[in-house]
Amino acid sequence: MSASTRTSFQDPSGGWDIDNLKRKGHFSMTANHFHPYYELYYLCEGERMYFVKDRAYRVKAGDMVFIDRQVLHKTSDTGVPDHERIVINYQHEWLEQAYPHDAAILVEPFRREYPVVSLPAQQLPELTRVIAEIINEMRLQETGCAIRLRHAIIELLLIAVRAKSGDHGQPAPADHGSPMHIRMIKVVQFLNEHYAEPLSLTDVAKQFTISSYYLSRTFKSATGFAFSEYINLLRLKESQRLLRETDLKITDIALRTGFDNFSHFGKAFKKMSGLSPRSYRSGSRMNAMRQQV
Incomplete structure (x- = not known):
């Protein structure tokens, strides 16, 4: 509390x-x-x-x-x-x-x-x-x-x-020298690059030769995010960008960002943004038009 x-x-x-x-x-x-x-x-x-x-x-x-x-x-x-x-x-x-x-x-x-x-x-x-x-x-x-x-x-x-960079002004990441954090940084960087691909906790754990339990627990400790939550956020962030900047069909955007279930994509998108993908795209374009006036 x-x-x-x-x-x-x-x-x-x-x-x-x-x-x-x-x-x-x-x-x-x-x-x-x-x-x-x-x-x-x-x-x-x-x-x-x-x-x-x-x-x-x-x-x-x-x-x-x-x-x-x-x-x-x-x-x-x-x-x-x-x-x-x-x-x-x-x-x-x-x-x-x-x-x-x-x-x-x-x-x-x-x-x-x-x-x-x-x-x-x-x-x-x-x-x-x-x-x-x-x-x-x-x-x-x-x-x-x-x-x-x-x-x-x-x-x-x-x-x-x-503020000058160098000895002050730019703190290093927390516990950046520990093996656990070094490994989790590599996992995060891997997810940042491969979020559009099919990813499971088990597959990523095998990729880094660690157990699923260890990855789940340590990922949450190092980042503050649950493993699946982080992947979904990466996918939803990219889907927002594609909705704003392209004319791709919404179903194609869902597939391109790693969602193999369109219904799940729509529900996850609305939960995160408060809008459906279609409403988000319409609102973004209206805002862009206002800024040009």
Whole structure:
């Protein structure tokens, strides 16, 4: 069980929003695990395990995590209860319109190989000042709140942009040297490349010369995802892309992304996105048309 206190703010333009959440107890994320916007995650207090793309990172208070669009991710419990975090979501179109000459600079932290930025001690005061300003503005929500918050969240991006790679700023994956995690990274990378093929827990376990039980238990521990859940998410993510970007028939998309049962594909897609594949495609095209006007 966990109790939570939440404060949120959405910019009137719809281009960005902020969510500050303080949780008591233990918690692991269960919601959809990829989305079409950028996400900046800042951990105010506590400790979290954060799986991004193909490996997990142990995130501590003061760390920022940058999630690119359509990248699988998930936070989970490390065994340490209680945490507070801030999540800022940015729409790409808003960044391009609000900062037409600087958008490429501002999205750079989301494109790095390692998504976690951990600043050295001498740079933390600047970061904590901006975070404190964001929390205070969200709490008071006085006149001009959106303006102050907009400047603060862009300042966070600039802090990350200026963070140098090397000895600091780019933490290594959690337990990256352990044989178990090295093997699970290879399994994840294999699934990322072969998700459209028929895959079973037994077959993949044989591929890596381990038992099905060990793979199931260790995969969940290393990534936060159940084995079958992760494969389905990969398939559904690709199916969304094909629905947005191609004119392929929906039945062909289901087969191309690894679903051999069209009914199962439709049910899984609607459970994940809240829409049928057909409605998702129609909505995506309407949004694209609005952006061109």
